[in-house]
Amino acid sequence: MDEKQLVAKAQAGDFEAFAKLIEANKQKVYAFVRRLTANTEDAEDILQDSFLKAIDKIDQFRGEASFGTWLSSIALNEARVLYARKKQFDLKPIEDYLPGAGSHGDDQQDSIRLFDWQDPQSQLESDELRRTVNGAVDKLPYKYREVFVLRYIEELSVKEVARLTKQTVASTKSRILRAPLALRDMLSSTFEERYGKKVS
């Protein structure tokens, strides 16, 4: 039975059909929510509430996107409600990630070099690398982690990210760039400790 048929049966009140739809999507939605929330407790609460909301709203599902995408959009709204109540710090402006940021002369700018890390896989064990990368993503403030996950993990277009996060395209683009710039900064610090001195 394909997804369309399962949805029709679920909308007619067949729990087993709904359970199959959840079964097919729960792992992917959980991975998405866990990335968004950066902690297991919030991820579990949001997943649970999202699936319960999906039951409440099952009649409203029109099949314009896949059932999994619909579940993820419910989960995204739940996460946005939760994190809107939490205080968040802002990342630095884009230009502050450049070497020499805050200085006023070219001499000062030229005296600072970025750390050039290459092939981190060969430097760190895969488990440690995974922990390091996931830990860095988890440290991003929610509003940046959200756009980063949507754009680079879920691979949505910038316009789609803007629509889902209710931001202008320009503001979304800025957040999308600042997120990996901050991550790059955090990873550079870790790799620099491992590799030794800054390249200059």
Next chain:
Amino acid sequence: MARKCPEYIENLSDYLDGGIDPELCAEIEAHLGECNNCRIMVDTLRQTVTLCREGKPETLPASLEKKLTGLLRERWRQKFGK
């Protein structure tokens, strides 16, 4: 060239995504050939995104999975009466 770096960085997201005007793309690439810092920035930004994409997703805890089935069935019963 260093004083122009922020202007290039502003466009890096589009550049990395490949969705940039060809003229600006050529200009950025010319700049990357001359500016070591911007070249490092672009290389390591690409690696950052790749590393994050390769990260193993978290798996659904078994305890939650067990709890979910009961909760969903109960809500379903409340909504549909069966």
